[in-house]
Amino acid sequence: MKKLCCSYFWSHFAALICLTGCSVVAPVNPGDSDAQVISKLGRPTARYQDGGQQLLEYRHGPAGQQTYMARIGADGRLMSYEQVLTMQKFGTIRVGEATKADVLRSVGQPAEVSTLTLPQLEVWSYRYKENNVWNSMMHVHFDKSGIVRLLQNGPDPRYEEHDRSSDGGRR
Missing domain, CATH: 3.30.1450.10 (Beta-lactamase Inhibitory Protein; Chain:B, domain 1)
Structure with missing residues (x-):
């Protein structure tokens, strides 16, 4: 019975997480170094220079519906991470x-x-x-x-x- 209750709880918890996907915390934090970002997210699918800043693209596709950009400041630290x-x-x-x-x-x-x-x-x-x-x-x-x-x-x-x-x- 305990096993069944736990299974029921976790399946509903997982469904709740899926439904609240918009509020999931990013796996990286502002201030992380570019090396930390790459360590956590893996190799970016592309890199773009934007003035003194660098953008690391994390594309989930080509058929995917999400692409994330990690903006790295001139100091080598994460400024933002967003679904674009x-x-x-x-x-x-x-x-x-x-x-x-x-x-x-x-x-x-x-x-x-x-x-x-x-x-x-x-x-x-x-x-x-x-x-x-x-x-x-x-x-x-x-x-x-x-x-x-x-x-x-x-x-x-x-x-x-x-x-x-x-x-x-x-x-």
């Missing part, structure tokens, strides 16, 4: 001004890269969980000179296909 695939972060990308380098520093590497031949735009697509609810994709369109010309949000087709197949193709 959010509407708020996409909102900081300035159409007509931002470059590919700016986008990489803001939201990291895309899940997909494609080209629209008629308007001659390169499109970087990012999978993310919009408002922590909807499986979405943000498409960032660049012109030939590498400047952002359009941000376009929509549902992630990977999940749309699943929805269509589950109802026998009726829609």
Whole structure:
């Protein structure tokens, strides 16, 4: 009986942790050295220079919906650690001004890269969980000179296909 109660408790505790994922404490702390950050999180998927600071990208993908950036100050210490695939972060990308380098520093590497031949735009697509609810994709369109010309949000087709197949193709 005791074993069953413990099992019941831990399964419900795990479910509670999953539901409160937004409040989970980051595995790193402001003030940690860059070596401590890498020791705790592993090798970053990319590094970007941002003035005197460095950004360490931790991408969970390419099909993942989360990318974390660890901002390391000029002193070699962690300043911040945040999930960057959010509407708020996409909102900081300035159409007509931002470059590919700016986008990489803001939201990291895309899940997909494609080209629209008629308007001659390169499109970087990012999978993310919009408002922590909807499986979405943000498409960032660049012109030939590498400047952002359009941000376009929509549902992630990977999940749309699943929805269509589950109802026998009726829609």
